[in-house]
Amino acid sequence: MMFTARINVMPLRELLDPQGKAVAGALERLGIGQVREVRIGKHMILKIEASGPQEARQIAEVACTRLLANPVMEYFEIALD
Amino acid sequence: MMFTARINVMPLRELLDPQGKAVAGALERLGIGQVREVRIGKHMILKIEASGPQEARQIAEVACTRLLANPVMEYFEIALD
Numbered sequence: 001m002m003f004t005a006r007i008n009v010m011p012l013r014e015l016l017d018p019q020g021k022a023v024a025g026a027l028e029r030l031g032i033g034q035v036r037e038v039r040i041g042k043h044m045i046l047k048i049e050a051s052g053p054q055e056a057r058q059i060a061e062v063a064c065t066r067l068l069a070n071p072v073m074e075y076f077e078i079a080l081d
Numbered sequence: 082m083m084f085t086a087r088i089n090v091m092p093l094r095e096l097l098d099p100q101g102k103a104v105a106g107a108l109e110r111l112g113i114g115q116v117r118e119v120r121i122g123k124h125m126i127l128k129i130e131a132s133g134p135q136e137a138r139q140i141a142e143v144a145c146t147r148l149l150a151n152p153v154m155e156y157f158e159i160a161l162d
Contacts (some may be wrong), residue, residue, distance in 0.1 A: 001118070008124045020125075027144055034140050036083070036128045043089045044104075045126035047117045059115050063108055 001066045003056035009069045010041035044068060045076040053080055084129045085139035085162040091122035092148045125149060134161055 007049045020038040027035045046063065050056035060078045069076040092098045101119040108116045127144065131137035141159045150157040 001097070010124065010126070011114070026148055028149055032140060032144050034130045034142055037126075037131055038128075039126045039127075041124045043091065043122045044101075045091070045118075045120045047119075049115045049117055059113060063113050065115055066111055066113070067104070069108060 001050065001053070003050055003053060005046040005056060005060040006079045006081065007044045007046065007060060007064060007068065007076055008041055009044070009064070009074050009076045011039060012075055014071060015073060017048055041070075041074070056080055082131065082133070082136060083129055086137060086141040087128040087142060087162065088125045088127065088145060088149065088157055089122055090125070090155050090157045091120060092147070093154060093156055098152060109162055122155070123149075137161055152160045 011020075015040045020040045023040060024038040025040070027033070030052060046060060048056045048059050050059055057078060057080050060080070064076045064078065084111065085108050098120045100123045105116060107120040108119070109115070127141060129137045129140050131140055138159060141161070145157040146160065
């Protein structure tokens, strides 16, 4: 069966996010100052061939751990459709 | 009130996603060939000051339209917590 995993890889909450800070500043200069804070990471959509949802989630976790996320600076979250 | 908007900005479905293709190839070389397709975009978390959820969503939409997404190559989706 084919599953779709939606993965977010985000900078750890304890770390500064300079890209997010830059975007927040740009939004303020555009007059959209109601946006108080921005954090920016990656969103990845994976199509995974697996026998069931549990296996699909496991494959997504292995992909995150081995390649997609850097645990020193990032955390990840997985949602399975 | 403070709202949290979670925004995905993704490459349009009709377009090639070379970064996703590269990651899919790397996963296969790592022995995670069950991942058949990868598409990669951005995930952004915005803290928005607004009087209600409708206004917060509107602000998020303006931010996407004016800065965060490039409609020629990308689409966006907004989820409000």
